Amino acid sequence: MTQSPWQPISPEKPARPVREPLSRERIVDTAMRMLVEQGYEAVSMRKVAQALGTGPASLYAHVANKQELDNLLVNRAAREMEFPEPDPDNWQEQLKASMREMLRVMRAYPGVARAAIGQIPLGEQAMLSTERFLAILKAGNLPDQAAAWAVDLIPLYVTAVAFEESVQRTWEWTEDDIEGFVSELRSYFNSLDPQRFPITIALAGALTSGGSGDERFEFGIQVITAGLASLARQQG
Amino acid sequence: MTQSPWQPISPEKPARPVREPLSRERIVDTAMRMLVEQGYEAVSMRKVAQALGTGPASLYAHVANKQELDNLLVNRAAREMEFPEPDPDNWQEQLKASMREMLRVMRAYPGVARAAIGQIPLGEQAMLSTERFLAILKAGNLPDQAAAWAVDLIPLYVTAVAFEESVQRTWEWTEDDIEGFVSELRSYFNSLDPQRFPITIALAGALTSGGSGDERFEFGIQVITAGLASLARQQG
DNA sequence: TTCGCGGTAGAACGGTGTTCGTCCACGAAC
DNA sequence: GTTCGTGGACGAACACCGTTCTACCGCGAA
Numbered sequence: 001m002t003q004s005p006w007q008p009i010s011p012e013k014p015a016r017p018v019r020e021p022l023s024r025e026r027i028v029d030t031a032m033r034m035l036v037e038q039g040y041e042a043v044s045m046r047k048v049a050q051a052l053g054t055g056p057a058s059l060y061a062h063v064a065n066k067q068e069l070d071n072l073l074v075n076r077a078a079r080e081m082e083f084p085e086p087d088p089d090n091w092q093e094q095l096k097a098s099m100r101e102m103l104r105v106m107r108a109y110p111g112v113a114r115a116a117i118g119q120i121p122l123g124e125q126a127m128l129s130t131e132r133f134l135a136i137l138k139a140g141n142l143p144d145q146a147a148a149w150a151v152d153l154i155p156l157y158v159t160a161v162a163f164e165e166s167v168q169r170t171w172e173w174t175e176d177d178i179e180g181f182v183s184e185l186r187s188y189f190n191s192l193d194p195q196r197f198p199i200t201i202a203l204a205g206a207l208t209s210g211g212s213g214d215e216r217f218e219f220g221i222q223v224i225t226a227g228l229a230s231l232a233r234q235q236g
Numbered sequence: 237m238t239q240s241p242w243q244p245i246s247p248e249k250p251a252r253p254v255r256e257p258l259s260r261e262r263i264v265d266t267a268m269r270m271l272v273e274q275g276y277e278a279v280s281m282r283k284v285a286q287a288l289g290t291g292p293a294s295l296y297a298h299v300a301n302k303q304e305l306d307n308l309l310v311n312r313a314a315r316e317m318e319f320p321e322p323d324p325d326n327w328q329e330q331l332k333a334s335m336r337e338m339l340r341v342m343r344a345y346p347g348v349a350r351a352a353i354g355q356i357p358l359g360e361q362a363m364l365s366t367e368r369f370l371a372i373l374k375a376g377n378l379p380d381q382a383a384a385w386a387v388d389l390i391p392l393y394v395t396a397v398a399f400e401e402s403v404q405r406t407w408e409w410t411e412d413d414i415e416g417f418v419s420e421l422r423s424y425f426n427s428l429d430p431q432r433f434p435i436t437i438a439l440a441g442a443l444t445s446g447g448s449g450d451e452r453f454e455f456g457i458q459v460i461t462a463g464l465a466s467l468a469r470q471q472g
Numbered sequence: 473t474t475c476g477c478g479g480t481a482g483a484a485c486g487g488t489g490t491t492c493g494t495c496c497a498c499g500a501a502c
Numbered sequence: 503g504t505t506c507g508t509g510g511a512c513g514a515a516c517a518c519c520g521t522t523c524t525a526c527c528g529c530g531a532a
Contacts, residue, residue, distance in 0.1 A: 044519060044520080045519080045520060046520085049481090054480070055483090056520080056521080057480075057481055057482080057483090058479075058480050060521075065521080066519095066520060117396070122424070127428070130436060131435055131436050134435040135435055138435060144438075144442045145442045148442035148443045149451075149452055149456075150455075150459070153452075153455065153456050156456075159396070160353070160393070164353065164392065167353070188358070197363065199367055199371055200363065200366060200370060203370060203384050206380045207387070209384070216389075222463070222467075223386070223389060223464055223467070224460070224463055225463070226462070226463040226467070227458070227459030227460055227464075230463075231459070280487085280488065282488075290511070290512065291512040291514090292489080293491075294512055297509080
C-alpha cells in the first residue's frame, strides 16, 4: 500500500493502448521483414515483440514457441517458390531448375535455411513444393521409393548449401575479404607437408576455385540429378 | 580498508589454488567428454569452465571463443576417422565406405555435426580426411575440378544428415515416439486434399519408410556415388 | 450492470557468450 | 635477496536469449 489513496484513477487514459491487435499474420510479417533486413540472428521473440510495440509474452498467445515461428517463416518462404509443369522428356533439366529456384528463395530470405534445417516441413506451402518435386521425379520414371527418398535428399542438400552460405554471411565478409581469404587458403595448401598432403597440394587451384558458390552448387545438382537418373527405370 | 590491520596474512593458504593449470588440451578433453555424455547443448563455456573448477573467463586465455572451441572439437573427432588405401578397381565402394565412416564418427560425437556445418575444416586432422577422399576420387579417375568440388559436396551431405539427426535427438524421442509419429504422419498424408496432393498421397507409404535414417543415408550415398561416377573420365 | 474470459504486457527466471578489472604467483632483472 | 613486470586465473557484470508467471483491462455475453 505505497500509493496515496486519493490518487486519481487512470490519469486520462494511458496513451491509447488500443493499437491494431496482434495476430499470427502480423507476427510472421514482421519477423519475415526482420529476417530479410537483418538476418536470422536478429529474429528473436523479444525483438519481434519490440518491433510490434509490445512485450515478448504477447506473442505466445498466437505462436506456440520460437520453433513454430521458424516453421511459419519457412512456410511463408516456400509460398514464393515456383515450379514447372512436369515434362517426362525434360525432367532432368526441370529438376535442376527447381533446385535452383529453391536456392534462389532461400537466398532471398537468409536465415530461412537455418530455420528449415532439421525439421520436417509439414506446412501447406512446403508440402506443395514436395508434391511438385515428386511430380517431376515420377515424370522421370523413378521408382516410388527412390522418388520418396529423393524428396528428402534434395531439400537437405539445397538447405545445407543455403545454410552454409548464411553462416558465412554472418561473418560479414566483403568481396575483397573473400579474395584475400582464398589466396591465403591457396598458399596455406601449398605450405602443407608434401609427404602427407600430396593431392591437396596438387589440386590447390581446383580446391579454391568457385568461391562464389554458384559453380559448386551447379556441380552438386548435376551430381544428384545424374545419380537419380541412374536409378530411373528403363523406358516407361 | 575494512580489514583489521592485525589480521594474519594469508590464513594458511587459501585452499590450495594451485591445481593443475589449464591448457587447450585439457579444455578440449573436457568439452569432448561433455559432448559425448550430454550432447552439444550442454557444451557451453560456462559449463566447461565449471567442470574444470574455474570460471568462464579463464577459458578465453586458451581459446579465442566458442567457435574456435567448436572447431577444435571437430578436429578432435576427425582424428578418429579411418580411411581405406585407394584402389582404382573398387573406388565407388571405398567412397561409400568412407562416407559411412564419416557418419559413424559424427554419430559417436553428437553435436560435432552442428559445430562442423558451415565452416571450412582447416585443422590438421580434417585436412587429412580431405586428402583421403581426394585420393579415392582420383583413383576413380575424376577430373581435378570434379574431385575438388566433390570433397566439398561429400562432407556437406554427411554433415547435414548427422546434423538433422542430432537436432531430432535433442527432442529426446523414444523408439515408440518415432513409430507413433510416423503413423500420425502417414494418416496426415492420407487426409490431404487428393486434388492438390495426389502424388504425396499415393506415395504416403514410401515417404514414411526408412525412419531410422540408415536406409535414407544409403540411398543418398548411392545417388552421390553414381552421380560422381558419371563424371569420371572413360578409362585412364 | 455484472461477470468472465481472453489478449496484453511488465517483470522475472534461468540460461547463453563475452569482457572488464582485479588479484596473485612466478620468473627475470637488478 | 629483493623488486618488478607479466600473464594466467577468475568473480562480477553486460547484454542478450526463450519462456513463464501473473496482474491488468477491455469487451462481449448474460
